[in-house]
Amino acid sequence: AQKITQTQPGMFVQEKEAVTLDCTYDTSDPSYGLFWYKQPSSGEMIFLIYQGSYDQQNATEGRYSLNFQKARKSANLVISASQLGDSAMYFCAMRTGSSNTGKLIFGQGTTLQVKP
Amino acid sequence: SQTIHQWPATLVQPVGSPLSLECTVEGTSNPNLYWYRQAAGRGLQLLFYSVGIGQISSEVPQNLSASRPQDRQFILSSKKLLLSDSGFYLCAWGPGQGPGETQYFGPGTRLLVL
Numbered sequence: 001a002q003k004i005t006q007t008q009p010g011m012f013v014q015e016k017e018a019v020t021l022d023c024t025y026d027t028s029d030p031s032y033g034l035f036w037y038k039q040p041s042s043g044e045m046i047f048l049i050y051q052g053s054y055d056q057q058n059a060t061e062g063r064y065s066l067n068f069q070k071a072r073k074s075a076n077l078v079i080s081a082s083q084l085g086d087s088a089m090y091f092c093a094m095r096t097g098s099s100n101t102g103k104l105i106f107g108q109g110t111t112l113q114v115k116p
Numbered sequence: 117s118q119t120i121h122q123w124p125a126t127l128v129q130p131v132g133s134p135l136s137l138e139c140t141v142e143g144t145s146n147p148n149l150y151w152y153r154q155a156a157g158r159g160l161q162l163l164f165y166s167v168g169i170g171q172i173s174s175e176v177p178q179n180l181s182a183s184r185p186q187d188r189q190f191i192l193s194s195k196k197l198l199l200s201d202s203g204f205y206l207c208a209w210g211p212g213q214g215p216g217e218t219q220y221f222g223p224g225t226r227l228l229v230l
Contacts, residue, residue: 029215031215033214033216043204043206044222045160045206045208045221046221047218047219047221052215091159091160095215095216095217096215097215100213101162101165101173101175101213102148102165102210102213102214103165103175104160104162106160106161108158108159109157
């Protein structure tokens with residue numbers, strides 16, 4: 001079965017510090033993509049970063065990086081130098097090559113609160 | 117650049133009333149379109165997807181239906197709302213169906229059925 005697991009319902013981080021949000025996935029499909037989205041209180045899902053299953057290097061986008069450990073089936077999001085505006089819910093999602101819908105499978109999310 | 121719009125932003129409807137939520141995309145052509153629902157504090161569940169005009173596929177059986185009358189317009193409907201239809205509805209678009217194709221979401225519609 002294809003599944004995304006986020007085990008941290010809530011996280012706190014001090015402003016300017018780094019934080020890691022955990023994500024593990026399960027799929028038997030060798031071709032897949034992993035995504036992280038940010039959902040602030042307004043509700044909009046904002047795309048942050050993408051990692052392909054065949055990518056050799058970890059993805060980075062500004063202060064966001066993805067710690068991709070294929071053997072462990074984990075795709076943790078690292079946010080460096082946290083800012084107050086990073087307070088939001090974060091979702092890990094997966095899309096597989098065998099899907100004929102192109103749907104994203106989401107985890108349950110992690111709420112991040114950045115403390116001043 | 118591409119933008120995606122949804123309206124209304126918020127809706128309160130009585131049980132048994134009809135529903136129509138609209139989603140439009142600008143700045144792209146022949147997008148794949150998706151309707152997701154999010155229960156409070158949970159992840160998203162795919163309801164419908166469309167790869168072209170008039171082509172709708174349902175992911176889960178439910179009280180809702182979808183239509184795509186124009187290339188960049190996606191509508192979510194119901195003839196009679198149920199209490200369980202309450203939630204946050206998000207429309208998304210994507211350029212393709214491959215595993216690396218990113219989906220981009222609209223601002224969402226909060227629906228409360230009373």
